[in-house]
Amino acid sequence: MLIYAFRDARGVWYGDPDAAIHGLRPRRGVLTLPPTAPGQDQGPFDGQQVEVLYAACDAEASQTSYQLDDGHSIVATCHVHELLSPAYQRVLTAPAAARNAATVRLEVSDSDRRYSLHADRLADGRVEITVVACTPDGVIRGELTGELDTADLAEVGRLIASVPTASATKAAPPVTARAPAKATRHGQRWTPETIAYLKEHHRAGKSPAQLAEELGRSEKSIRWKLHALKLAPYPSDLVPEPRTPAEPEVPKAYSVESKRQLHPNAYKPWDPEDEHRLAERCAQGASLSELSQEFGRNEGAIASRLLKIQAEGPAADDAWDYGG
Incomplete structure (x- = not known):
């Protein structure tokens, strides 16, 4: 039995609430965390009371157990322990002047890397963020994009800061799953x-x-x-599983400019009008390939946006093959 997820007083879940468990239902408990000890830095959940989920699952177990309020002592997964441990508390913040702007653009660099951040405030207190890491001459080495509630930025910063650094390894290409037979109502809206x-x-x-x-x-x-x-x-x-290539391959370098030669709108923020038109074209039966050509973005970006806006249509169903 492992604690694999927990929820704070605001109702926000942490850990792996969608983890595959063995059994019909997980068990629930209440965990009151002790306050910060004198002389120690405050952890993100010190002194709080959280609701935990625990069950038999295949997640990696830590060497630390937590005593629930009912007296049961349950071992936590490594992921949950990292979140509850006071050692993981660093927060990524932007300068004070940037935090009040509708659009934030930040860039830092060192001898062999340049990092840029583009953030746009959206409606309902949300923000869309794109982070790109590249070499000084513009060759992209990594990218991260997504949308968050501004209230969650501090917690996400703590999670990112808690990731241990390691030597870079080449990501294995995903296995392409065989497409199932098309249904007669493929992509039709659920009533x-x-x-x-x-x-x-x-x-x-x-x-x-x-x-x-x-x-x-x-x-x-x-x-x-x-x-x-x-x-x-x-x-x-x-979800396609990664596989190890038969022979190591040298990673292909690419830049923003080279990607935009194939997809003119790569890395550009989505406009509400584009999202509305994307949902309409998806509902009309356009495929991922057709939408990629029409909107000037790669199929992965199209798939991610279709899932985000909860579009209906064949392309939205196929978007799950990209890890949705």
């Missing part, structure tokens, strides 16, 4: 009636394959929907 039918007949014992045939959808779509409804575990077997 309240179809969701009710899915819940009722899943609880009656019908398999995803049977439900896929009855609802005219792919089995993959059924399994993802059951997971979204919290009726089935995370379908990790549908």
